[in-house]
Amino acid sequence: MLFLLYSPLSWAILLVAGLSACWSRMGRRTRALGLVAVGLALLLMTPLGGNSLVRYVESRLPAGMDCATAARDWPATVPIVLMSAGFDTDPASDDVYVALSTESWRRLRNAVLMWRRQPDGPLYISGGGPFATRESAVLASLAREWGVPASALHVEDQSTSTWESAFAMRAMLAGRVRVVSSAVHLPRTLVAFRAAGFQACGQPSDTDYQPPGGVGYLIPQLSGLRKSELALHELLGVWWYDYRARALRQAPSPSAADVPTPAAGLRGAPTALRQVGRLPSTTSIPSRDV
Numbered sequence: 001m002l003f004l005l006y007s008p009l010s011w012a013i014l015l016v017a018g019l020s021a022c023w024s025r026m027g028r029r030t031r032a033l034g035l036v037a038v039g040l041a042l043l044l045m046t047p048l049g050g051n052s053l054v055r056y057v058e059s060r061l062p063a064g065m066d067c068a069t070a071a072r073d074w075p076a077t078v079p080i081v082l083m084s085a086g087f088d089t090d091p092a093s094d095d096v097y098v099a100l101s102t103e104s105w106r107r108l109r110n111a112v113l114m115w116r117r118q119p120d121g122p123l124y125i126s127g128g129g130p131f132a133t134r135e136s137a138v139l140a141s142l143a144r145e146w147g148v149p150a151s152a153l154h155v156e157d158q159s160t161s162t163w164e165s166a167f168a169m170r171a172m173l174a175g176r177v178r179v180v181s182s183a184v185h186l187p188r189t190l191v192a193f194r195a196a197g198f199q200a201c202g203q204p205s206d207t208d209y210q211p212p213g214g215v216g217y218l219i220p221q222l223s224g225l226r227k228s229e230l231a232l233h234e235l236l237g238v239w240w241y242d243y244r245a246r247a248l249r250q251a252p253s254p255s256a257a258d259v260p261t262p263a264a265g266l267r268g269a270p271t272a273l274r275q276v277g278r279l280p281s282t283t284s285i286p287s288r289d290v
Contacts, residue, residue, distance in 0.1 A: 006232040008044035009225055015041060045220035047210065050227030055209045057231045060187040060238060061202055067114075067178050070201035076118035079173055080203075082111040083165060083181040083189055084127030084135035096138050103182055103205075108139050110205035111180040112146050123148055124172065126165040128157035163241060166192035175199060183207045184230060188237040195245035 019026075019034045026034070043049040064070055071078065085103035108125075115123045123143065128134040134157035143153060156172065159165040166189070169177070176199045181189050183204035193200035208227060 006236060008041045008228050012038060012041035042220050044228040045225045047217045047224040050224035051209050053231035054184055054227050057187060057234045058183040058207060058209060065190060065201055067201040067203040071178055074176060076120045078176045078178055079122045079124055080111055080115055081124045081126055081169060081177045081179045082107055084125060084139055086135060096133065097142055100138060104139060107180055107182060107205040108143060112143055112148060114180060114203060115148060122152050122154060124154045126156040126159060126169060128159055162189055163192045166196040170196055178203055180205055184234050188234055188241055191238060191241040191245055195248055
């Protein structure tokens with residue numbers, strides 16, 4: 001329900017209700033400002049508004065931090081870290097792959113293709129949530145079917161958010177990592193990995209931006225609304241993670257006795273490094289924060 005706070009549709013409904021209730025008591029300037037605000041909310045529900053926001057968020061990836069540039073001279077053994085993207089449905093059948101979100105499929109495909117170009121390095125898949133069936137386990141099982149050997153696959157299955165994923169990986173890795181995620185998610189992801197102490201580059205699996213195409217690009221529709229909500233979610237996430245990262249840098253250094261384990265703060269048991277084995281049985285699976 002949190003998405004209602006940053007949904008342009010929510011803003012439009014509240015603004016229209018407020019203007020209707022108070023129109024006769026408003027001055028001319030207040031009415032004009034209210035109408036402009038309604039117009040802006042409607043604009044963000046169009047493909048033009050949604051795609052513009054998506055393009056802005058995707059462009060926030062720091063210059064030189066894309067893997068094509070930053071990792072050009074890195075050795076082939078630098079690990080790939082894939083960020084899971086949740087489930088779309090409850091996997092009611094034995095084939096749990098159909099429950100994976102479209103983003104999860106796209107991210108995994110890009111990570112596997114990236115691994116095939118440099119098969120000497122390991123592939124880590126991060127993401128779990130408080131479920132019996134973990135997102136990373138499902139993705140790892142699918143990666144095995146796509147040709148990645150079990151010896152190269154490792155999962156982190158305790159984290160429930162991007163921030164937790166980055167800090168959970170400290171129990172497994174250090175130094176350089178190549179992080180695979182969707183382009184709109186990478187800016188927030190790299191803030192988290194830098195805060196966790198990694199030298200990370202980002203590999204976008206795909207883009208959510210679509211260029212202008214016809215009159216429909218200017219008409220409010222569900223696709224535009226969803227893209228605006230996605231972009232605003234990621235933009236707020238970048239700001240929040242930047243704040244948390246600054247707080248970590250400004251915090252006094254703890255004594256050795258007070259240093260928590262790398263997985264401290266995660267829900268559930270501390271993260272353990274595991275090579276991929278069998279896929280666990282399915283349960284009801286809600287979405288996680290991606």
